[in-house]
Amino acid sequence: MTSGENYLTHGKGIRSWLLTVDHKRIGIMYLGLIAFSLFLGGVFAMVVRFHLWNPGGGLVSNDAYNKMFTLHGAVMIFLFVIPGIPSAMGNFVVPLMVGAKDVAFPRVNLLSFWLFVGGAVLFVATLVVGGIDTGWTLYPPYSLESSRGLGILLALTGVFLAGFSSILTGVNFIATIHKMRAPGQGWFDLPLFLWALYATGIIQIFATPVLGITVALGFLERVFHLGIFMPEYGGDPVLFQHFFWFYSHPAVYIMILPAMGIVSEVVAVFSRKPIFGYKFIAMSSIAIAVIGFLVWGHHMFVSGQSKWANVIFSFLTLLVAIPSAIKTFNWLATMYKGHIVLKTPMLYVLSFFAIFGVGGLTGLFLGALATDIPLHDTYFVVAHFHFVMVGAVMIAFLSGLFYWWPKMTGRMYDERLGVASALLIFVGFNVTFIPQFLAGTRGMPRRYATYAEQFQGLNRLSTVGSLLLAAGLIVALWAFVKSLRSGARAPANPWGGATLEWATPSPPPHDNFAVAPRGVHPYDYTGLRHVSEEAGWEPVRKEGAP
Amino acid sequence: MIRLPDLLAGSLIAAGPGYMPERASSVAEGVDHVFGLLFWISAFFMVVIVGFTILFVIRYRARPSRTGPEASPDHSTRLEIFWSAIPLALVFVIFAASTKVYFAMVESDPGSAPQRVQVTGRRWSWWFDHAGGKGSKELHVVVGKPVELVLASTDVIHSLYVPEFRLKQDAVPGRFTRMVFTPTVAGSYPVLCTEYCGTNHSTMTSVVVVHPDQASFDAWAAEGKGGDETLLEVGVRVFGEKGCSACHSTDGSAGVGPSVKGIWGKEEKITTGATIRVDENYIRESIVKPGAKISAGYEDMMPPIPLDDREIQGIVAYIQSLKDGP
Ligand SMILES: [Cu+2]
Ligand SMILES: [Cu+2]
Numbered sequence: 001m002t003s004g005e006n007y008l009t010h011g012k013g014i015r016s017w018l019l020t021v022d023h024k025r026i027g028i029m030y031l032g033l034i035a036f037s038l039f040l041g042g043v044f045a046m047v048v049r050f051h052l053w054n055p056g057g058g059l060v061s062n063d064a065y066n067k068m069f070t071l072h073g074a075v076m077i078f079l080f081v082i083p084g085i086p087s088a089m090g091n092f093v094v095p096l097m098v099g100a101k102d103v104a105f106p107r108v109n110l111l112s113f114w115l116f117v118g119g120a121v122l123f124v125a126t127l128v129v130g131g132i133d134t135g136w137t138l139y140p141p142y143s144l145e146s147s148r149g150l151g152i153l154l155a156l157t158g159v160f161l162a163g164f165s166s167i168l169t170g171v172n173f174i175a176t177i178h179k180m181r182a183p184g185q186g187w188f189d190l191p192l193f194l195w196a197l198y199a200t201g202i203i204q205i206f207a208t209p210v211l212g213i214t215v216a217l218g219f220l221e222r223v224f225h226l227g228i229f230m231p232e233y234g235g236d237p238v239l240f241q242h243f244f245w246f247y248s249h250p251a252v253y254i255m256i257l258p259a260m261g262i263v264s265e266v267v268a269v270f271s272r273k274p275i276f277g278y279k280f281i282a283m284s285s286i287a288i289a290v291i292g293f294l295v296w297g298h299h300m301f302v303s304g305q306s307k308w309a310n311v312i313f314s315f316l317t318l319l320v321a322i323p324s325a326i327k328t329f330n331w332l333a334t335m336y337k338g339h340i341v342l343k344t345p346m347l348y349v350l351s352f353f354a355i356f357g358v359g360g361l362t363g364l365f366l367g368a369l370a371t372d373i374p375l376h377d378t379y380f381v382v383a384h385f386h387f388v389m390v391g392a393v394m395i396a397f398l399s400g401l402f403y404w405w406p407k408m409t410g411r412m413y414d415e416r417l418g419v420a421s422a423l424l425i426f427v428g429f430n431v432t433f434i435p436q437f438l439a440g441t442r443g444m445p446r447r448y449a450t451y452a453e454q455f456q457g458l459n460r461l462s463t464v465g466s467l468l469l470a471a472g473l474i475v476a477l478w479a480f481v482k483s484l485r486s487g488a489r490a491p492a493n494p495w496g497g498a499t500l501e502w503a504t505p506s507p508p509p510h511d512n513f514a515v516a517p518r519g520v521h522p523y524d525y526t527g528l529r530h531v532s533e534e535a536g537w538e539p540v541r542k543e544g545a546p
Numbered sequence: 547m548i549r550l551p552d553l554l555a556g557s558l559i560a561a562g563p564g565y566m567p568e569r570a571s572s573v574a575e576g577v578d579h580v581f582g583l584l585f586w587i588s589a590f591f592m593v594v595i596v597g598f599t600i601l602f603v604i605r606y607r608a609r610p611s612r613t614g615p616e617a618s619p620d621h622s623t624r625l626e627i628f629w630s631a632i633p634l635a636l637v638f639v640i641f642a643a644s645t646k647v648y649f650a651m652v653e654s655d656p657g658s659a660p661q662r663v664q665v666t667g668r669r670w671s672w673w674f675d676h677a678g679g680k681g682s683k684e685l686h687v688v689v690g691k692p693v694e695l696v697l698a699s700t701d702v703i704h705s706l707y708v709p710e711f712r713l714k715q716d717a718v719p720g721r722f723t724r725m726v727f728t729p730t731v732a733g734s735y736p737v738l739c740t741e742y743c744g745t746n747h748s749t750m751t752s753v754v755v756v757h758p759d760q761a762s763f764d765a766w767a768a769e770g771k772g773g774d775e776t777l778l779e780v781g782v783r784v785f786g787e788k789g790c791s792a793c794h795s796t797d798g799s800a801g802v803g804p805s806v807k808g809i810w811g812k813e814e815k816i817t818t819g820a821t822i823r824v825d826e827n828y829i830r831e832s833i834v835k836p837g838a839k840i841s842a843g844y845e846d847m848m849p850p851i852p853l854d855d856r857e858i859q860g861i862v863a864y865i866q867s868l869k870d871g872p
Contacts, residue, residue, distance in 0.1 A: 062745050062748070063745055066745070066747075133744070135742050141701070141702045141703070142743060142744065145702070231719045231720025234835075235720075237719065238718060272614065272615045275620070276621060277622070277626050279621070280621070302716050303716045303718065304715070304718055304721065304723035304724075307649075307652055314645065318640060318641055321636075321637055325591075325629065325630070325632075325633040326626065326630050326633075330626070332598045337616040338606050338615045339606065339608050339612060339615040340602065340603055340606045340608060341607075341608045342603070342608075353596070354592075354595065354596050357595040358592065361584075362588070364640060368580060368644035369648035370577050370580040370643075370644040370645075371580050371644065373651060374712040377707075378740065441565050442565065442566070442567055442709070443567050443709030443738070445707065445738055445748075447742040448748035450748045451748065
């Protein structure tokens with residue numbers, strides 16, 4: 001079945017990887033880099049958690065702690081959560097899902113990868129020159145004070161490069177989805193993962209340039225004192241916050257929409273039922289992308305922004321609840337009367353439901369003005385966005401990784417390890433972050449190197465949880481490594497998916513498909529039949545077909 | 547005797563809204579009610595989400611006795627509109643409840659003439675100049691008396707947070723921000739900084755002392771009086787030293803520039819035809835960038851005069867004292 005060449009064996013040597021324009025290889029290289037970023041960000045997180053074991057801190061100095069949480073945030077956001085699903089998994093599956101040979105602009109794709117590498121290298125360089133302690137939000141005047149060294153300039157440039165990488169990826173996906181769909185594949189025959197990436201692409205193209213401009217202005221302000229953001233030169237620091245969140249709030253949807261896309265794929269395949277309410281799910285992605293542009297001011301409710309601006313931003317923010325709720329109910333309805341197969345990807349998705357539920361609902365507390373004012377910049381916010389960005393996004397990322405792993409590598413993974421990782425991560429995650437909600441509600445501010453005695457218990461619980469979470473991630477890593485070394489050969493379609501990537505061998509050949517496929521309904525499973533665990537699923541021979 | 551339902555309800559409340567800090571301001575209760583509303587709405591939806599997830603997994607999981615899915619519709623517009631409408635309705639409820647409380651949080655009662663306190667954030671401590679001149683590292687207020695904090699920062703952004711008041715406000719360099727509240731319970735409560743400001747951000751703390759009555763406050767205010775220069779004294783001194791008095795009278799008579807007597811809080815016409823209100827931010831701008839808004843009837847003649855934050859606060863205090871003074 002897997003006779004002959006595949007994309008992994010097509011071309012040998014390091015150059016055949018580093019200069020490849022094959023979207024699959026680029027996806028794999030992204031995956032490697034992103035996994036490394038997750039590891040790096042995770043190490044910083046563990047230092048933070050251990051430092052907070054005691055109220056007085058004590059593991060490292062306050063300054064070192066401040067650098068740790070800054071680097072944790074910056075690396076996780078710019079190098080893991082934002083690029084994670086689109087760049088690593090999107091690159092691999094988007095062309096496959098539309099039955100194409102590659103993305104619309106393969107060379108641009110390679111450029112985008114190398115811009116990302118450049119960004120990552122600059123982040124590491126930031127570390128080498130002593131790190132930065134500005135918080136990932138880079139608020140001036142603090143971040144642009146003249147006493148701050150080279151680190152901040154390197155970091156700003158790094159963000160700039162990573163941002164361009166993200167824009168180019170978005171352009172590529174949108175063009176691919178528009179222009180390269182298989183014959184017979186209409187817009188409403190697209191897998192929902194593609195709708196999600198399409199909506200993400202819109203945000204990447206419209207919002208990310210603002211980030212680029214913002215960090216560029218920050219750079220110029222720092223070097224030439226133009227008087228844009230720094231009050232001492234006549235600038236306005238709150239202007240920076242507007243620019244920054246004009247990008248960074250939509251960026252939250254750059255992170256969560258692809259995650260929702262994965263959930264839509266996995267929940268349908270593992271319930272063996274068409275996704276419930278395809279159009280509502282597709283349109284809610286677009287609605288989230290659009291409303292997402294209009295809510296940035298909710299990060300500035302206590303910045304001195306006008307009362308009426310606050311009221312409007314609050315209302316628009318609360319509206320995001322509606323498309324999110326629609327998606328959640330539609331996913332649940334997909335499981336109704338289904339045939340639910342509890343394999344690893346599905347277990348991750350089930351834990352996504354609970355965690356995204358909490359993450360989304362606690363967003364209401366922060367969108368509503370009366371409660372945001374006390375909760376703003378406390379651990380409640382920290383817990384909220386970790387529920388969304390780690391709980392929901394990272395868990396969906398892992399779900400997608402287990403789901404497409406056989407396709408990417410041609411190897412199955414050990415199901416028991418997969419299940420163990422999902423359970424450990426779910427438990428560890430909740431033990432880590434639920435206490436942070438409580439601490440925040442009681443009034444513990446974020447970014448504190450030391451804290452009041454009364455929060456010790458909650459902080460220790462959180463640290464214990466983070467160990468479980470780390471253990472879960474190590475088990476997942478172990479599952480993948482073991483799969484590469486001794487995993488069983490993967491069939492073309494191990495899960496019985498109906499989207500086109502399952503219609504080609506695992507791993508796919510260099511050109512993706514031997515014969516260009518025709519569009520099919522992505523969630524119609526009636527044309528598939530389970531052969532065996534080893535051989536996976538096969539198309540049912542149509543009556544009268546040759 | 548303890549009844550089970552009470553116990554259950556009690557522990558549920560403790561798990562949620564009951565888990566808030568003490569309430570010590572007039573808005574704390576309102577905030578907690580909104581929190582409670584959100585908590586129970588969230589709890590309800592979590593029960594729905596997790597409940598259905600578990601239920602479906604148990605009933606419909608693949609097992610030897612269940613070999614495939616049952617037929618069921620792949621969409622239902624009515625159902626989907628129904629579950630879009632519920633969150634929409636709830637959004638309106640939440641928005642209304644929260645916004646009503648919010649207005650109470652940012653506005654003092656009309657006509658209540660709050661006590662003004664000038665607050666200065668700086669790395670890594672707070673400074674409070676109370677009405678009447680007393681400066682202190684702690685904030686002193688009186689139970690039941692409305693207070694208006696006017697916040698400034700001399701370096702980076704800080705944020706003043708009193709969990710027991712449920713209030714927070716950033717102090718932004720280069721401008722003044724406001725925060726109003728009425729303390730309701732005597733005692734002292736921590737003041738924290740919630741905007742990251744560097745090395746000792748986490749120890750940039752102070753306390754707010756809520757005096758049980760005016761007499762107790764006055765006794766505190768009288769202690770060590772005459773030590774440091776008060777803001778008003780700073781203002782009077784700067785007004786003379788920096789030559790403001792050459793162009794501005796303090797008795798209402800017009801000079802090269804408008805008199806500063808009685809302008810505080812007034813609506814004024816500027817040359818563009820717009821009206822502005824004379825408040826601390828307008829005064830700051832008039833001093834730092836005099837050309838930005840020009841009082842109608844005057845020339846753009848005032849030179850920008852570099853004053854530090856404290857001097858500006860002093861001028862503000864001085865102009866305020868001339869509101870309807872002698
Ligand atoms: Cu936001
Ligand atoms: Cu601070």
